[in-house]
Amino acid sequence: MNLNNDIVLAAIERRFPGAIASHSTPYGMLTLETTREHIQDMLHFVKEDPELQVGFLTTLNAVHYPNDVGRELCIVYHLHSMVHNFRFRIKVFFPIADPVIPSATSIWPTANWMERQEYDFFGVQFAGHPDLRRILNVDDLDVFPLRKEYRMEDGTRTDKDDRFFGRDGHEGREFD
Amino acid sequence: MQVQSYFSSLDSLDGELSTLNLGPTHPATHGIFQNVLKMDGEKIVSAQPTIGYIHRAFEKIAERRPYNQITPLTDRLNYCSSPINNMGWHMTVEKLIQCELPKRADYMRVIVMELARIADHLVCNAVIGVDTGALTGFTYMFQERERIYDMFEEVCGSRLTTNIGRIGGMERDFTPRFHKLFRDFMATFPARFEEFNNLLERNRIFMDRTIGAGPITAEKALAYGFTGPNLRAAGVDYDVRVMSPYSSYSDFEFDIPVGKDGDTYDRFMVRQEEIRQSMRILRQAYENLPEGAYHAEVPDFYLPEKPDVYTKMEALIYHFKVVMQETPIPVGEVYHCVEAGNGELGFYLISDGGRSPYRLHFRRPCFIYYQAYPEMVRGSMLSDAILTMSSMNVIAGELDA
Numbered sequence: 001m002n003l004n005n006d007i008v009l010a011a012i013e014r015r016f017p018g019a020i021a022s023h024s025t026p027y028g029m030l031t032l033e034t035t036r037e038h039i040q041d042m043l044h045f046v047k048e049d050p051e052l053q054v055g056f057l058t059t060l061n062a063v064h065y066p067n068d069v070g071r072e073l074c075i076v077y078h079l080h081s082m083v084h085n086f087r088f089r090i091k092v093f094f095p096i097a098d099p100v101i102p103s104a105t106s107i108w109p110t111a112n113w114m115e116r117q118e119y120d121f122f123g124v125q126f127a128g129h130p131d132l133r134r135i136l137n138v139d140d141l142d143v144f145p146l147r148k149e150y151r152m153e154d155g156t157r158t159d160k161d162d163r164f165f166g167r168d169g170h171e172g173r174e175f176d
Numbered sequence: 177m178q179v180q181s182y183f184s185s186l187d188s189l190d191g192e193l194s195t196l197n198l199g200p201t202h203p204a205t206h207g208i209f210q211n212v213l214k215m216d217g218e219k220i221v222s223a224q225p226t227i228g229y230i231h232r233a234f235e236k237i238a239e240r241r242p243y244n245q246i247t248p249l250t251d252r253l254n255y256c257s258s259p260i261n262n263m264g265w266h267m268t269v270e271k272l273i274q275c276e277l278p279k280r281a282d283y284m285r286v287i288v289m290e291l292a293r294i295a296d297h298l299v300c301n302a303v304i305g306v307d308t309g310a311l312t313g314f315t316y317m318f319q320e321r322e323r324i325y326d327m328f329e330e331v332c333g334s335r336l337t338t339n340i341g342r343i344g345g346m347e348r349d350f351t352p353r354f355h356k357l358f359r360d361f362m363a364t365f366p367a368r369f370e371e372f373n374n375l376l377e378r379n380r381i382f383m384d385r386t387i388g389a390g391p392i393t394a395e396k397a398l399a400y401g402f403t404g405p406n407l408r409a410a411g412v413d414y415d416v417r418v419m420s421p422y423s424s425y426s427d428f429e430f431d432i433p434v435g436k437d438g439d440t441y442d443r444f445m446v447r448q449e450e451i452r453q454s455m456r457i458l459r460q461a462y463e464n465l466p467e468g469a470y471h472a473e474v475p476d477f478y479l480p481e482k483p484d485v486y487t488k489m490e491a492l493i494y495h496f497k498v499v500m501q502e503t504p505i506p507v508g509e510v511y512h513c514v515e516a517g518n519g520e521l522g523f524y525l526i527s528d529g530g531r532s533p534y535r536l537h538f539r540r541p542c543f544i545y546y547q548a549y550p551e552m553v554r555g556s557m558l559s560d561a562i563l564t565m566s567s568m569n570v571i572a573g574e575l576d577a
Contacts, residue, residue: 026508026510027509031509055398056398058520059522059537061524076524078522082398082412087511109547109548113543114401136227136231145233146235146236152239162530165240165532166505167530
């Protein structure tokens with residue numbers, strides 16, 4: 001049987017009623033949002049469920065939305081059911097003041113370095129991770145460089161600010 | 177379980193074990209990574225890898241670069257097959273702006289990507305030969321790689337970090353010299369490659385060194401996120417070109433070779449067969465290369481012909497808009513993956529409508545599967561660990577981003 005967005009959404013909703021905060025399908029890929037309380041069980045469920053068989057964690061990464069108060073950090077899991085050739089993603093939002101999320105290392109060993117990388121760059125604390133150290137940056141770095149407050153360029157430069165990247169508060173509007 | 181307790185008991189014996197620092201710069205690691213090995217004589221008890229020596233913060237830099245300027249960053253991921261990375265990135269943006277390419281552009285991309293795959297696999301397999309003590313094959317295969325680089329030079333002007341193709345298609349059509357080089361390569365490469373193959377494939381010394389070195393089971397490989405030849409060597413026939421075809425790969429007929437034991441020999445054999453399959457794809461793509469445009473009509477992203485810029489108002493406007501990044505970008509998020517030399521290379525792009533990505537995450541196959549290395553070499557000889565590393569084809573650029 002082939003999986004599609006509706007089947008997967010229904011299966012997860014049946015098992016975790018009310019745990020899906022929202023869902024959408026940007027560019028055709030099912031995207032679910034859940035909470036820190038449910039994420040570990042949900043990942044475990046989709047992996048072990050005989051119908052879904054989502055056995056492969058493609059990648060996981062963090063995103064920082066500084067203006068979204070209480071939901072500043074986001075972890076995105078890209079999951080893949082190779083048996084059904086079906087991909088979807090799960091997002092979890094949480095506040096930057098309490099950047100803790102359960103680790104997926106007990107479900108997929110491959111999450112180990114992926115999580116270390118996101119800890120390194122965003123300071124996300126993966127609870128239950130066996131070895132949460134920096135991985136690409138030097139050990140004594142005291143910032144999390146991919147957070148949005150750290151600018152790429154010298155802060156005194158005025159020729160490289162957000163306006164020149166189309167971010168003047170009007171981004172996303174329709175052009176004509 | 178018993179093996180582990182044996183090691184942990186030895187671990188506590190003072191003076192029995194030695195610590196060996198392999199790397200960061202060591203000729204046998206083919207790149208800059210460090211492994212602190214705990215050795216019991218010549219056997220490895222544990223390995224502690226340290227990575228990040230050539231980390232260049234591509235994900236951060238990408239947040240301050242317009243889309244066309246991110247292509248050169250992708251060059252420097254797996255620099256043995258830059259064109260595949262470039263095309264993967266172009267396709268990610270094309271997915272975001274929902275741009276359909278003409279068939280000719282697709283086929284040209286396939287030709288370039290398969291040439292890159294051959295170059296990548298050639299280097300890897302030739303280096304496995306070197307690490308078993310067979311240097312000769314390497315010197316010959318490097319010449320073949322040079323011929324592939326000559327072709328890249330005709331298509332884009334550079335050889336290693338190619339910045340090949342553009343968002344919306346290819347930068348220029350294949351030149352007459354490219355056609356000559358390509359036909360010449362197709363005619364002479366297979367025989368030379370088989371010669372190289374015959375040096376190693378049934379070579380007693382080579383087989384003794386590689387069979388059983390650094391094995392991994394299919395379950396373990398999947399749990400560790402393996403993709404590409406390393407996963408296929410373990411017996412899983414996962415190939416992005418077949419599972420989620422892109423760039424008209426579904427038009428071509430080719431087989432996915434798989435191994436059985438996931439050891440160094442299987443990884444070598446899978447790559448060898450993939451080179452032959454790439455030749456098959458190349459032959460089909462070249463023979464059926466459609467006529468027509470080599471890029472899509474996306475003036476918002478694709479630079480107009482230079483003579484037109486000087487003579488036509490419309491072209492001048494678009495030229496200015498592309499260069500000055502005055503192009504509207506749709507809001508959205510896409511994940512696109514391609515079968516790179518080492519496996520599934522993924523791009524997760526979040527656009528907020530700004531001219532640069534809001535967030536760009538690279539799924540780098542090397543980074544993900546290299547974490548299995550300590551487990552794969554535990555209990556093996558040091559010389560096997562060196563072979564295991566070269567057969568995994570860990571490329572520092574892709575590892576560290």
